[in-house]
Amino acid sequence: MDAERQRQAYERTHxxxxxxxxxxxxxxIIITLLVLEIQVPxxxxxxxxxxxxxxxxxxxxxxxxxxxxxxxxWAGHRDLFAHVRRTDSPLVWLNIxxxxxxSIIPFGASLIARYETEPVAxxxxxxxxxxxAATRLWIFLYATTRPHLLYESVDARxxxxxxxxxxxxxxxxxxxxIVAEVAxxxxxxxxxxxxxxxxxxxxxxxxxxxxxxxxxxxx
Amino acid sequence: MDAERQRQAYERTHxxxxxxxxxxxxxxIIITLLVLEIQVPxxxxxxxxxxxxxxxxxxxxxxxxxxxxxxxxWAGHRDLFAHVRRTDSPLVWLNIxxxxxxSIIPFGASLIARYETEPVAxxxxxxxxxxxAATRLWIFLYATTRPHLLYESVDARxxxxxxxxxxxxxxxxxxxxIVAEVAxxxxxxxxxxxxxxxxxxxxxxxxxxxxxxxxxxxx
Amino acid sequence: MDAERQRQAYERTHxxxxxxxxxxxxxxIIITLLVLEIQVPxxxxxxxxxxxxxxxxxxxxxxxxxxxxxxxxWAGHRDLFAHVRRTDSPLVWLNIxxxxxxSIIPFGASLIARYETEPVAxxxxxxxxxxxAATRLWIFLYATTRPHLLYESVDARxxxxxxxxxxxxxxxxxxxxIVAEVAxxxxxxxxxxxxxxxxxxxxxxxxxxxxxxxxxxxx
Amino acid sequence: MDAERQRQAYERTHxxxxxxxxxxxxxxIIITLLVLEIQVPxxxxxxxxxxxxxxxxxxxxxxxxxxxxxxxxWAGHRDLFAHVRRTDSPLVWLNIxxxxxxSIIPFGASLIARYETEPVAxxxxxxxxxxxAATRLWIFLYATTRPHLLYESVDARxxxxxxxxxxxxxxxxxxxxIVAEVAxxxxxxxxxxxxxxxxxxxxxxxxxxxxxxxxxxxx
Numbered sequence: 001m002d003a004e005r006q007r008q009a010y011e012r013t014h015x016x017x018x019x020x021x022x023x024x025x026x027x028x029i030i031i032t033l034l035v036l037e038i039q040v041p042x043x044x045x046x047x048x049x050x051x052x053x054x055x056x057x058x059x060x061x062x063x064x065x066x067x068x069x070x071x072x073x074w075a076g077h078r079d080l081f082a083h084v085r086r087t088d089s090p091l092v093w094l095n096i097x098x099x100x101x102x103s104i105i106p107f108g109a110s111l112i113a114r115y116e117t118e119p120v121a122x123x124x125x126x127x128x129x130x131x132x133a134a135t136r137l138w139i140f141l142y143a144t145t146r147p148h149l150l151y152e153s154v155d156a157r158x159x160x161x162x163x164x165x166x167x168x169x170x171x172x173x174x175x176x177x178i179v180a181e182v183a184x185x186x187x188x189x190x191x192x193x194x195x196x197x198x199x200x201x202x203x204x205x206x207x208x209x210x211x212x213x214x215x216x217x218x219x
Numbered sequence: 220m221d222a223e224r225q226r227q228a229y230e231r232t233h234x235x236x237x238x239x240x241x242x243x244x245x246x247x248i249i250i251t252l253l254v255l256e257i258q259v260p261x262x263x264x265x266x267x268x269x270x271x272x273x274x275x276x277x278x279x280x281x282x283x284x285x286x287x288x289x290x291x292x293w294a295g296h297r298d299l300f301a302h303v304r305r306t307d308s309p310l311v312w313l314n315i316x317x318x319x320x321x322s323i324i325p326f327g328a329s330l331i332a333r334y335e336t337e338p339v340a341x342x343x344x345x346x347x348x349x350x351x352a353a354t355r356l357w358i359f360l361y362a363t364t365r366p367h368l369l370y371e372s373v374d375a376r377x378x379x380x381x382x383x384x385x386x387x388x389x390x391x392x393x394x395x396x397i398v399a400e401v402a403x404x405x406x407x408x409x410x411x412x413x414x415x416x417x418x419x420x421x422x423x424x425x426x427x428x429x430x431x432x433x434x435x436x437x438x
Numbered sequence: 439m440d441a442e443r444q445r446q447a448y449e450r451t452h453x454x455x456x457x458x459x460x461x462x463x464x465x466x467i468i469i470t471l472l473v474l475e476i477q478v479p480x481x482x483x484x485x486x487x488x489x490x491x492x493x494x495x496x497x498x499x500x501x502x503x504x505x506x507x508x509x510x511x512w513a514g515h516r517d518l519f520a521h522v523r524r525t526d527s528p529l530v531w532l533n534i535x536x537x538x539x540x541s542i543i544p545f546g547a548s549l550i551a552r553y554e555t556e557p558v559a560x561x562x563x564x565x566x567x568x569x570x571a572a573t574r575l576w577i578f579l580y581a582t583t584r585p586h587l588l589y590e591s592v593d594a595r596x597x598x599x600x601x602x603x604x605x606x607x608x609x610x611x612x613x614x615x616i617v618a619e620v621a622x623x624x625x626x627x628x629x630x631x632x633x634x635x636x637x638x639x640x641x642x643x644x645x646x647x648x649x650x651x652x653x654x655x656x657x
Numbered sequence: 658m659d660a661e662r663q664r665q666a667y668e669r670t671h672x673x674x675x676x677x678x679x680x681x682x683x684x685x686i687i688i689t690l691l692v693l694e695i696q697v698p699x700x701x702x703x704x705x706x707x708x709x710x711x712x713x714x715x716x717x718x719x720x721x722x723x724x725x726x727x728x729x730x731w732a733g734h735r736d737l738f739a740h741v742r743r744t745d746s747p748l749v750w751l752n753i754x755x756x757x758x759x760s761i762i763p764f765g766a767s768l769i770a771r772y773e774t775e776p777v778a779x780x781x782x783x784x785x786x787x788x789x790a791a792t793r794l795w796i797f798l799y800a801t802t803r804p805h806l807l808y809e810s811v812d813a814r815x816x817x818x819x820x821x822x823x824x825x826x827x828x829x830x831x832x833x834x835i836v837a838e839v840a841x842x843x844x845x846x847x848x849x850x851x852x853x854x855x856x857x858x859x860x861x862x863x864x865x866x867x868x869x870x871x872x873x874x875x876x
Contacts, residue, residue: 005809006869012808013739013874018681022731024237025463025685028244031322032252033689038326043334052339067322071315074241078311082232089863089876092735093856096728103688103724107695115700120709151231152224199312206308212225217232219308243456244682247463250541251471257545262553271558286541290534293460297530301451370450371443418531425527431444436451438527462675466682469760470690476764481772490777505760509753512679516749520670589669590662637750644746650663655670657746 014086014149019095023081026099027074033106034063034070037113061192062113066105068195073102073132075219076165083214084143085151094139101131112191119180122187126177129191133170140166158214161205165218168201169194233305233368238314245318246293252325253282253289256332280411281332285324287414292321292351294438295384302433303362304370313358320350331407338399341406345396348410352389359385377433380424384437387420388413452524452587457533464537465512471544472501472508475551499630500551504543506633511540511570513657514578514603521652522581523589532577539569550629557618560625564615567629571608578604596652599643603656606639607632671743671806676752683756684731690763691720691727694770718849719770723762725852730759730789732876733822740871741800742808751796758788769845776837779844783834786848790827797823815871818862822875825858826851 041047041055077098084091108125115121140162144154154162176190202218209215260266260274296317303310327344334340359381363373373381395409421437428434479485479493515536522529546563553559578600582592592600614628640656647653698704698712734755741748765782772778797819801811811819833847859875866872 009808009869009871010874013736013871015739018677018735020237021240021678021681022685024240025244025466025682026689028241028463029248029686029689031318032245032248033693035322035326036252038323040326040329040333043337043339047339049339049342052343063323067319075311075315078237079232082234089859089874092732092876096732099688100724103692104695104720106689107692107697110697111700114697118700120700120704120706123706124709151228202308212228214228214232217229217308219311239456240459243459244463244685247460247682248467250537251464251467251544254541254545255471257542259545259548259552262549262556262558266558268558268561271562282542286538294530294534297456298451301453370447421527431447433447433451436448436527438530458675459678462678463682466679467686469756470683470686470763473760473764474690476761478764478767478771481775481777485777487777487780490781501761505757513749513753516675517670520672589666640746650666652666652670655667655746657749 011086014088016081016084016087019087019092020081023077023095023099024074026103027070027077030102030105031067031070034066034109037106037110038063039113058116059113062109062116065112065191065195066109069129069132070102070105072195072198073098073136076136079162079214079217079219080140080143082217083150083152083154086149088146088149091139091143091146091149094135094142098132098135098139101128101135104128105132112188116188117184119184119187122180122184122191123177125191126173126180126187129173130170130177133166133173137163137166137170154214158209161209161215161218165198165202165205169198230305233307235300235303235306238306238311239300242296242314242318243293245322246289246296249322249324250286250289253285253328256325256329257282258332277335278332281328281335284331284410284414285328288348288351289321289324291414291417292317292355295355298381298433298436298438299359299362301436302369302371302373305368307365307368310358310362310365310368313354313361317351317354317358320347320354323347324351331410335407336403338403338406341399341403341410342396344410345392345399345406348392349389349396352385352392356382356385356389373433377428380428380434380437384417384421384424388417449524452526454519454522454525457525457530458519461515461533461537462512464541465508465515468540468543469505469508472504472547475544475548476501477551496554497551500547500554503550503629503633504547507567507570508540508543510633510636511536511574514574517600517652517655517657518578518581520655521588521590521592524587526584526587529577529581529584529587532573532580536570536573536577539566539573542566543570550626554626555622557622557625560618560622560629561615563629564611564618564625567611568608568615571604571611575601575604575608592652596647599647599653599656603636603640603643607636668743671745673738673741673744676744676749677738680734680752680756681731683760684727684734687760687762688724688727691723691766694763694767695720696770715773716770719766719773722769722848722852723766726786726789727759727762729852729855730755730793733793736819736871736874736876737797737800739874740807740809740811743806745803745806748796748800748803748806751792751799755789755792755796758785758792761785762789769848773845774841776841776844779837779841779848780834782848783830783837783844786830787827787834790823790830794820794823794827811871815866818866818872818875822855822859822862826855 038056038059041052043052108128111121112125143149144159147153172190172194176187180187205215206218257275257278260271262271327347330340331344362368363378366372391409391413395406399406424434425437476494476497479490481490546566549559550563581587582597585591610628610632614625618625643653644656695716698709700709765785768778769782800806801816804810829847829851833844837844862872863875
């Protein structure tokens with residue numbers, strides 16, 4: 001009886017529910033705050049629709065890229081936590097650490113919206129994306145190597161696929177940071193292209209996966 | 220035993236709970252951010268209540284129309300997902316795609332608050348509403364044609380009613396975009412009138428519905 | 439079997455869960471956005487702590503009053519929905535209607551922060567509080583007279599107490615709107631005093647309530 | 658039967674679910690709003706990465722300190738409410754009182770971002786942190802001394818550890834407020850250092866705790 005009560009107390013204090021509620025809330029706010037970066041164009045001096053769209057374009061792309069980056073981060077978080085049955089203190093703090101660079105994304109979007117071709121802006125944005133990937137890598141490694149926190153172990157193949165989906169974009173972002181100085185356009189193209197590549201890659205992973213594996217359910 | 224564990228893992232990774240949490244969060248933030256568009260009027264120079272209300276009027280209407288548009292989008296989302304038992308990867312991404320134009324609504328509201336009669340502003344706002352309707356149509360068609368994702372199939376009659384409630388407003392918004400150039404007032408009136416018409420239409424659908432059909436529970 | 443499935447579908451489409459999620463989200467955002475109204479004081483010219491606090495005072499009080507108004511609205515919503523087992527379409531829309539004036543509160547707070555003694559600002563803020571009370575009255579009357587939506591009927595005594603807790607503040611706010619023109623300070627004092635009175639009143643209701651009645655659990 | 662229905666009604670009206678939903682929402686919004694304090698640097702005049710980072714530095718540290726303060730407040734809230742089975746009216750209101758100074762943190766962050774070395778800014782920020790600690794202390798004392806609200810009593814040792822983790826930082830913040838006038842740098846260092854010390858302290862508490870005690874699960 002006492003052992004049962006102790007077990008219940010253990011489950012209660014290790015329940016991931018509020019960690020998920022906080023994470024979903026933070027992501028919902030980030031992707032909605034991003035819109036504040038899109039500047040309302042000046043329309044009074046007889047501007048055409050094309051002219052207005054042209055004026056919005058840089059901030060709209062900064063919005064769009066950042067929106068997809070955050071959406072991917074959320075989908076990855078959801079995929080990981082679908083396997084997490086219990087949290088422990090390090091996992092809760094790693095999760096908060098993961099939310100930290102994510103919550104700075106609106107600042108980064110604002111930066112590349114205003115300074116689309118400035119190497120410094122592009123490097124700061126890239127460093128932010130590297131930080132998002134690095135903290136995601138950390139929480140992924142921590143959780144997938146703690147069977148007592150999981151419903152069941154993640155198989156080695158799915159784990160490798162999950163790691164590649166984090167590490168490859170991270171490497172591309174590192175390259176974007178490095179080349180920003182000499183080729184800002186290339187850097188910008190990497191930020192625009194990686195989310196699209198990611199979505200294609202995850203689609204291929206899913207279709208190549210053996211049925212019933214964790215990979216088959218990657219979002 | 221193993222089959223049972225595999226089934227549970229399947230249900231866990233296809234659980235719509237977090238998709239709903241994210242969507243509710245995003246909608247809550249959008250309808251609350253809209254208020255930031257209402258400009259605080261200048262009251263120092265002995266302005267009357269009527270004068271102040273007159274000054275607030277354009278931004279207040281832009282707020283109100285956008286509030287109702289987002290509320291309808293949420294009610295439709297809730298109606299659809301009341302039938303969704305499991306998500307799969309395309310449904311999760313279609314849901315994110317649906318949240319994308321919705322999260323741009325505060326920008327659109329800001330635009331028509333400032334440029335109430337500018338064709339360009341009205342056309343951009345209309346394009347946004349068409350995008351909301353189009354992504355809603357896509358997710359509706361995807362979900363209602365995937366019985367393995369639903370609690371039970373949606374009957375053909377309810378499905379047709381659901382489609383009409385998306386397609387008719389969308390057609391009206393397309394008209395509003397087209398006529399904005401020559402008749403901005405007509406365009407604005409369509410944006411103001413469609414939400415009201417929608418609420419009347421859904422009320423009629425509900426009362427004409429056979430008991431026990433999905434239509435009878437449309438919000 | 440079929441009747442059972444129909445019953446389950448009915449419960450699913452009438453589940454209040456997402457209505458509560460949206461409402462909690464909207465309230466959380468409103469009370470957090472309010473802080474944006476507090477202006478950062480200018481501190482460079484050797485200002486003292488007293489001077490800075492004096493500069494913040496009007497916007498801080500506007501923040502505080504609005505914070506408590508929204509908190510009371512939320513606590514009342516929670517008390518009401520503790521009895522609601524099922525929603526129907528009018529209840530969902532009445533709930534959205536209730537969220538509408540609430541979501542305009544940050545605008546009202548901004549108004550009385552900037553124009554503390556302007557009759558027009560005080561009247562607009564008062565009208566907003568009347569609208570919050572009126573929509574709360576409507577949803578309260580709708581829900582408590584629909585036994586099929588409730589876990590069990592609300593007893594007449596608790597219902598009367600609940601009504602008084604809505605109608606009395608509403609009447610005081612109407613008075614505040616009327617007197618704002620000739621006595622703005624009185625109007626302001628009503629806005630500051632009603633939330634405090636409300637908390638005292640609800641405490642007395644709770645302690646005078648027969649055990650087991652709904653009143654005994656008013657928040 | 659009737660007693661059973663009364664018991665269910667009691668559990669429903671004392672359910673902490675919505676209190677947690679509101680709290681998680683408020684915290685999610687606060688930590689996401691904080692980013693709005695980070696000013697986008699001017700990059701046009703050929704600024705280097707170092708120059709831009711230097712310009713961001715004060716607002717970034719204000720962001721970071723505030724982010725960790727709010728994260729700690731949330732983790733403490735989660736730890737406390739893991740033991741709370743039922744809320745009553747005072748607990749709901751104490752929780753709202755706890756959210757009040759927390760929701761002012763973005764204002765405080767904005768203040769120390771702009772006036773990093775101004776004693777008045779540092780004192781206001783410190784008073785805010787003292788208020789967060791004081792309301793946390795109050796809710797902690799209230800909940801842990803009400804066994805009928807808890808799953809099971811919190812043992813004396815864990816309670817003492819929990820109290821120390823609130824009271825010691827609070828005392829340090831009081832010192833920071835006092836010394837801000839003569840030694841603003843010391844005051845700032847206390848704000849920067851306490852969160853770090855807290856994380857070390859809680860890690861030590863956890864490792865020194867007897868297995869199965871509440872302390873062992875402190876986050």
